[in-house]
Amino acid sequence: MLEIVTFTMYLITITDIENPNVEVHRLVFDNHAECVALAKAINQVRDPIVNKKNCRSVINYYYD
Numbered sequence: 001m002l003e004i005v006t007f008t009m010y011l012i013t014i015t016d017i018e019n020p021n022v023e024v025h026r027l028v029f030d031n032h033a034e035c036v037a038l039a040k041a042i043n044q045v046r047d048p049i050v051n052k053k054n055c056r057s058v059i060n061y062y063y064d
Contacts, residue, residue, distance in 0.1 A: 009054040
């Protein structure tokens, strides 16, 4: 069994300020520091919709 830890950030974008629709993109990082640096740079350390922290760890298990 192989265990791989990744860090997920949900990036929320607004394509047009006159359109109320938002788009959600899922970004996956191998390094927590890189994920947090990007989240701070774009001011989305917390998800603005549900206020959960971004860059949470996700553990994936792969079986041979």
